Amino acid sequence: MKKKHLKLKKKAWFILSLIIFIPIAIISFIKIKQDYEYKKTYEYRFLEQDYTKEEYNLLAKYFDDNKLEDLLNKDKDTLLLDFLKNDKFIIDNLDRYLNFYNKYRVGVDEVILNVNLNLDYDWYDEISEVDTSKDILMLVNKYNILPEDYEPDDLVSISVKYAWGSGNTIRKEAYEAFVKMWDDAYDKGIYLIINLGYRSYQEQEAVYNRLLNARNRKYADSISARPGHSEHQTGLALDIFEKSNSNTETFKDSEAYAWLKDNAYKYGFILRYTKENEGITGFNAEDWHYRYVGIKAAKEITEQNLTFEEYYFYNVK
């Protein structure tokens, strides 16, 4: 009886250990298999190659297996990672970033800015049509052309009180902003005067062709925008001088220039072409050319010292 009891006890122990052992064996087996599978993954292989998990995730986000294999065959590509980590990075531009970097050896931020703004192309290369749906924030420059028949539908005449001669027009919203600005400048003893507002494609074409015929393309390009590439066709650009000084050479020394530089943004205008941003705008400095973009954008552009190209690319597009 005692023996039987002992036998039973032994059996119970045996069953109990099986109950404990089998799941452990199964779990261990699964674990080993998972480890084995994991070691075959790109994640594991990249971590082994000194990439961090975040870096691997970035690579996996942008690249297919072929490219990942390529990268694993090389040392850790820190330059590539610097591009991927930049918040302005655009995958479609990657080859252009690398070409630009190899050519100019400038920092990643500068490479990305230049390429994102198309500055790796020659002026008037790779032209797209202006997105006029952006309305007062539309971008017209050497890479963005307005159609021949584009004409704003809310042009209003500029009073001769504010402009040299009659016949100048401008979009209504810009005109209202200008009149407010004019009043405030006038209170400070400054008489602002507009030299040019809206200009049609055909008029721009005539101006450009005159310069072209007088000399050559290089000369014409240095002075005038090609037809479709002038901001004046938007009806949002104004050439603003002072009544007593409308001289392009000396306007920069005038009181009006200084006042506009400090105050124009409060009314929604920005000085569009400055000496320091010639490399981005593609136009020589024009101390008198103001563009209406609305108060919010003008404030941000002025406070952050941006070109309109940068602002457009990162905030509007």
Ligand SMILES: [Zn+2]
């Ligand atoms: Zn102008």
